[in-house]
Amino acid sequence: MKVERPHRPGDIAAGLPADRAAAIRLAALRLFAAQGYRATTMADIGAAVGIRGPSLYKHVSGKQVLLAEIMLGTMDALLAMHAEAVDGVTDVTERLRRAVEAHVRYHARHRLEAFVGNREIGSLERPGRVLRLRSAYERGFRELIERGLAEGVFTVRSARLASYSILDMGMGVANWFHDSGEFSVDQLAYQYGDLALRIVGR
């Protein structure tokens, strides 16, 4: 006689997972964000998709790989959004505005990814690649600000301080944004664009 085990299709459907592996990655993301990487067990992740911990290894290769995939995927998405946002835009002020808007949009729409990405770098066994992508991302903003300084349209003492400030205030959005809050993602992106332009003196 077959014993029915509840497979909770609701848990899986909630995040629109393409397949089992995607559902597992989504559950891991949520749990890493809520409890931290180290406090999350493979049994926790399994339970979130309706299976036991050891069964996860039929779909993913381990806990550390789940974290690495999340963090690399986050940086890839951020760099792609940045490139698309400034593509074809020549005016340096407009380029900065669009880059900041993309930055803020990502941190509002992908709060959990940004949150885990910023908190769990120390949990990565080989953080090198993620750190290089982060440096490249920051460099994009700094060079944009340096160009504005060279053209004489921005006025700021240090391009590095300005780029850090703008990136940090945008990252902070991931800490408090909620869809049901005072501002929509678009409104937020626009207002942060304004604040960033003020920082560089426009």
Add this chain to the structure above:
Amino acid sequence: MKVERPHRPGDIAAGLPADRAAAIRLAALRLFAAQGYRATTMADIGAAVGIRGPSLYKHVSGKQVLLAEIMLGTMDALLAMHAEAVDGVTDVTERLRRAVEAHVRYHARHRLEAFVGNREIGSLERPGRVLRLRSAYERGFRELIERGLAEGVFTVRSARLASYSILDMGMGVANWFHDSGEFSVDQLAYQYGDLALRIVGR
């Protein structure tokens, strides 16, 4: 016959600890910052002050209490610095400048405390008190900005967004500041004060 165990006075003297308990708290702070709360063992903390893990319990009451003390001490210090910075200053622009300078100074001078305080809130068993202190601290900045708006000297769409931006960019300093870097703490505080005033439209 007595076996000499190296007691490593250098490890203790390095951080100028007033007593054994203070040395333990400093070692815990450094290890929590470098490895994370959960990844740090009582044996690690003991080794940093030259004793075994179980011996720590003669001086401190446990790992969780060490974390709680660090985080409460951080918020107390931040609130005290803020109060002192704005004390007796009536002009709202000058009040904001001084508050931002104090904020940045703390995050540059107490990088580890700020780092642990921002990353390990989820590791606190009873985070209520720390969260209340954080809210009060943010509220101080928001009310300052609201006052500037009411007086007509600041121009910003949302006092909340402006306060989050200013606080987040100051907190970011803890992630990259080094004493041997391009700017001194004072230079950094002054420049961030400028950026904050630009954000509010001064």
Add this chain to the structure above:
DNA sequence: CCTACCGATCGGTAGG
């Protein structure tokens, strides 16, 4: 996809 289990780790206590 499961149960059983290995090997290792850890916070804290006992008792000197």
Add this chain to the structure above:
DNA sequence: CCTACCGATCGGTAGG
């Protein structure tokens, strides 16, 4: 301030 140790936890493997 130490060693010995308890009780609990956990990532991953074996073998079905």
